[in-house]
Amino acid sequence: MPLPKVKIDVIREKCYLCGSCVAVCPKEAIIIENDEWMFFQEKCISCKFCVLACPVGALNAIPLEEE
């Protein structure tokens, strides 16, 4: 059963670029490069591990309409 599809949003002002979300993402759908947090929807499997692991709550999972 596929997980309900989400998009991961970052609140940039809250994010410390600590990399915890990068570490727990099974699909490398989040990377930090050049001091910038980046998300790749096509890689994301909507597990929301990143949302759980963030020490400050800078991430939100926004439900996506199924195509």
Added chain:
Amino acid sequence: MRYDVVVVGAGIAGPILARNLAKQGFDVLMIDKKAEIGSPKRCAEGLGIGNFKKYDIPLDKRFINREIYGAAIYSPNGHKLELRYNRVSGVILERKIFDKMLAYYAGKAGAEVMAKTEATGLIRSDGKIKGIKARHEGEPLEIHADIIVAADGVESRVARWAGINSFLPPHELDSAYEYEMILEGFEFDPDMIHLYFGNEVAPRGYVWIFPKDDDRANVGIGINGDNPNTAKYYLEKWLKENNIKGSKILEVNVGGVPVGGFLKELTKENVVVVGDAARQVNPMHGGGMAEAMEAATIASKWISRALEEGDLSLLENYTTEWWANDGERLMKVLEIRKISEKLSDDELDAAVQALSGADAEKLAAGDYRQVFKTLIKHPKILLKPKMLKLLREAL
């Protein structure tokens, strides 16, 4: 650019490894994406005193904030277990200076060091890994090297690029949040580190006070990474419950600590993984600096042999040697952590009470069998069948 070894990451593992290899005359380049090596810090800055001699690091007062004589452990209902030595047992570092000085030692030993240089991928050709692609101020660089070292910390991407599965599920991560702050109206002995346990205080982890002055400290928390609440939430809650005003905050430090087990394969082809990137952290207390130094020491030994003999398969000995020593030790610690995280607040209270009567020197030396033996005999524990069962399993 061509080197014998390129090291990605100038935290703890990277500079120790780069220094060891440069000393032996190898051409080493160490890069870090940080513009200022060491900054920001993501650490409580506690390090056991024995590590300086063991890893040949000078006790330079420029990175030692203060000396520590032991630890005080507090149970949920306030029982205190004090493990005090009559000699210095550890130090609180200034990690921003420490990391930079470790990189300085690597540079002095002959390694090249490039800050503000971020690895962005591997160079592959003929089915082989030939080096690292990097960027410095937006300029792309191609760094060719015989051996690539992933010392890039918890967020490590280098290992994954090489095909090593270093994905860390959230329950294997501790989510951490820390203030370096002035603690007003809150008494603590600045010669000790202070650890507060409790399922409401810090699920699976603890709140720490690592003193940097009589009234200044790193005050932080680590909790299980799959907790629906954030580490910040629990730290704020603890501060409030202890009437500590958060009105003098000098730094906010945020990070993740891998505490759920270690990479099985520490190398792949010519890529060698060390430190947080290899998940080499003590899963009980989340300290990883000493572990990173140990891994870097073993890895540098086998990298040097592999280069000397022109035989990359010798790198696998790093995995074997690490697992036979630190790996085995830390797996035991992980087993103990898995037991202790199941304890209720009541059981934690009983345990701390029981241990306050035990041989503190042995406890402080980390003699876990002694801990268990003491616990098993204690009347309060005897009344708790679940705990007794857990302890028997551990012994």
